[in-house]
Amino acid sequence: MLFRQAGIFHTNYAADRALFPISADRWMIGILLLCALAAPLLVNSLYVSSYLLPWLVWTAGALGLNLILGWAGQFHLGYAAVMGIGAYATVHATRAGIPWEIAIVLGGATASIIGIGFAFAALRVKGLYLALSTLALQFVMDWVISHVPAISGGTQATLQAPDIRLLGWPVTSDAGLYYVALIWCVMVTSFMLNLRRTALGRALIAVREKDFAAAVIGVNSFYFKLVAFSTSSFIGGVTGAILIGTFYHAVTPEQFSVDVSIQALAMVIVGGLGSIIGSYFGAAFILLMPGAMNTFISWAATQFGFSFSIETLAHLPQALYGALIIAFLLIEPLGLGKIYSNIRDYLLVWPFGYVKK
Amino acid sequence: MDWALLAESAVNGGLVGLMYSLVAMGIVLIYKSSSVPNLAQGAMTMLGAYVVLAFANNAKAPIWLAIILAIVTMFGVGMAIERVALRRLAGRPIIMILMMTLGLEILLRAGSMTIWGGTGRPMPIGISDDPLFLGPLLINRTYAVGAAVAVAMFALFVLFFRTRMGVVLRAISDDYTAAWSVGISVERGVALSWAMSAVVATIAGVLWASVQGVDQSLAQLLLKGVTVAVLGGLDSIGGALLAGILLGIVEGVAASFLDPLLGGASRDLVDAAMLILTIMVRPHGLFGRHDIERI
Numbered sequence A: 001m002l003f004r005q006a007g008i009f010h011t012n013y014a015a016d017r018a019l020f021p022i023s024a025d026r027w028m029i030g031i032l033l034l035c036a037l038a039a040p041l042l043v044n045s046l047y048v049s050s051y052l053l054p055w056l057v058w059t060a061g062a063l064g065l066n067l068i069l070g071w072a073g074q075f076h077l078g079y080a081a082v083m084g085i086g087a088y089a090t091v092h093a094t095r096a097g098i099p100w101e102i103a104i105v106l107g108g109a110t111a112s113i114i115g116i117g118f119a120f121a122a123l124r125v126k127g128l129y130l131a132l133s134t135l136a137l138q139f140v141m142d143w144v145i146s147h148v149p150a151i152s153g154g155t156q157a158t159l160q161a162p163d164i165r166l167l168g169w170p171v172t173s174d175a176g177l178y179y180v181a182l183i184w185c186v187m188v189t190s191f192m193l194n195l196r197r198t199a200l201g202r203a204l205i206a207v208r209e210k211d212f213a214a215a216v217i218g219v220n221s222f223y224f225k226l227v228a229f230s231t232s233s234f235i236g237g238v239t240g241a242i243l244i245g246t247f248y249h250a251v252t253p254e255q256f257s258v259d260v261s262i263q264a265l266a267m268v269i270v271g272g273l274g275s276i277i278g279s280y281f282g283a284a285f286i287l288l289m290p291g292a293m294n295t296f297i298s299w300a301a302t303q304f305g306f307s308f309s310i311e312t313l314a315h316l317p318q319a320l321y322g323a324l325i326i327a328f329l330l331i332e333p334l335g336l337g338k339i340y341s342n343i344r345d346y347l348l349v350w351p352f353g354y355v356k357k
Numbered sequence B: 001m002d003w004a005l006l007a008e009s010a011v012n013g014g015l016v017g018l019m020y021s022l023v024a025m026g027i028v029l030i031y032k033s034s035s036v037p038n039l040a041q042g043a044m045t046m047l048g049a050y051v052v053l054a055f056a057n058n059a060k061a062p063i064w065l066a067i068i069l070a071i072v073t074m075f076g077v078g079m080a081i082e083r084v085a086l087r088r089l090a091g092r093p094i095i096m097i098l099m100m101t102l103g104l105e106i107l108l109r110a111g112s113m114t115i116w117g118g119t120g121r122p123m124p125i126g127i128s129d130d131p132l133f134l135g136p137l138l139i140n141r142t143y144a145v146g147a148a149v150a151v152a153m154f155a156l157f158v159l160f161f162r163t164r165m166g167v168v169l170r171a172i173s174d175d176y177t178a179a180w181s182v183g184i185s186v187e188r189g190v191a192l193s194w195a196m197s198a199v200v201a202t203i204a205g206v207l208w209a210s211v212q213g214v215d216q217s218l219a220q221l222l223l224k225g226v227t228v229a230v231l232g233g234l235d236s237i238g239g240a241l242l243a244g245i246l247l248g249i250v251e252g253v254a255a256s257f258l259d260p261l262l263g264g265a266s267r268d269l270v271d272a273a274m275l276i277l278t279i280m281v282r283p284h285g286l287f288g289r290h291d292i293e294r295i
Helices: A023-042 A045-071 A079-095 A100-124 A128-147 A174-195 A199-209 A211-216 A221-248 A258-271 A276-304 A310-331 A335-348 B003-034 B041-058 B063-089 B094-116 B141-160 B164-174 B176-181 B186-212 B216-232 B237-262 B266-281
Strands: A164-166 A169-171 B132-134 B137-139
Touching (some): A045 A174, A045 A199, A079 A100, A079 A258, A128 B216, A174 A276, A199 A211, A199 A221, A211 A221, A258 A276, A258 B094, A276 A310, A310 B063, A310 B094, B003 B186, B003 B237, B041 B094, B094 B216, B137 B141, B141 B186, B141 B237, B176 B186, B216 B237
16 A cells, blocks of 8 residues: 555664654655645635635644643643734734744744743642643733733724735735745644654653653753743744734734633644644644534534524534534544554555554 | 721622632532542533523423422433543543543533523522621622522531541542442442532522523633632632632722722632632642642
């Protein structure tokens, strides 16, 4: 089939440590990347700007959350707040005349500095208490963002985001915005892919498994928790800025409320903790599901002659979303990434299934 | 400084706080028996209120009968949640369990709005709106009733934990492996604690609904409930009661000073700040056990 492996036979360390040890993976990723580059030519621009673009941006966001949750094993229920900080900082910086490329880095840095605040909770408590304190910090951030007029412009205000300009060129077309999102998503993905081959990634995994065991083998778990929180906050902040710049074009406090934090968490859990391709699946699943549910409900309603009230139609997709999260946790707790890797493991040695043993 | 205003907001705050501790008691009951932090308690409160209204309006039951029927129904709902969703997650990492309760929160909240609609409705339980005069202080009658019910529930739990079933639950919360090995059915005990917490949620739902009406905002009691539960120590019901009074007073007094300064809505900020402070300074709360993992 695709992989044509009959076992793993590396003859030198370089082959073993390669980013993609199996050549079929390289081919598949290359083809996917070409498809992604050609997408604005192949697909209707409506689909590009309303499905592909938010999917890529949210995937980058989910990868940032996965860094802290799946790699470093620390809870973060306030990820949307961090994204909001990045978004607001970037919008204010661009409105003050700073070029957009620098502004998103500034936004990421602001998010990263404030995100370290979350890390100080992590230095003190862990597990459930960390989850609760990050949740409380999310509420505090929400409150600060919406109640300080200098940040949000007032409780009900919407702040218009200036158009993106890259190296002085205005980016306004759907395809251009899509490429901005694509570049960011590819950057985050390649960072995450390489992370597990570096000392930093291995240290984070050691901290996740047991922080005092990590300390025994000489990994400073405080330091790496701080690094994990600030890195993930940086990714989150820039993702928030790009989400505003390419998709929403205006920023309001509700875009980064606690529900959005839970949504990002659901992407990581449904996709699979610590799985990169899982983050892609999880983001796609969580983003596409409400639309698909609406279509399904209206199809079922006409097919079987139900009639729903407007309120029922408004809340049913949300209820099914909750039910799906529950179903995933019960049926496949390791998420879509695990399902993918099961299929891949099967195909890897197909038709020589016995070599696995 | 206006002392009468201060005293009034403190007394009313304390009574509101006792109503918060009704929500917190449900969280504590579940955490005690199974170490599951139930982030769906707010949604269960909301569901309880909706079920009462469903019995009262659709089945035309008188309100006291509707409340009793709803309590029985929610007892079953609590059992079912434990049986279907939580039992299979026993022993999984806490992130999965937290996500499960968040999923339940979304399902219960959106599910009850799917069935009954999201427009706010009154909960007529026949408490008059006239304030109660206590010397110069004006006291909200509903808050006073709610506080009395909270204290009564606490007394009931104290008595319950002295019965045979209550001793079983205490054994499970002490050490569930040891409880298992002496032949206690841990699953049944945990299911019972879920059912009891669903019942407490229903009572909290009725009382809070008579204050603010039946709608989605009942689910937002979760933050208050969690704050009170953590402040009191996650495994202490008495702690939840006292922490409720404390949080209520702090919130009431702080809100009466901060609201004019910050332009309203400072209550949630005070809650979140209390939660963070508790976790930073004393994560095991006022009366919790000291075996909470710290770094």
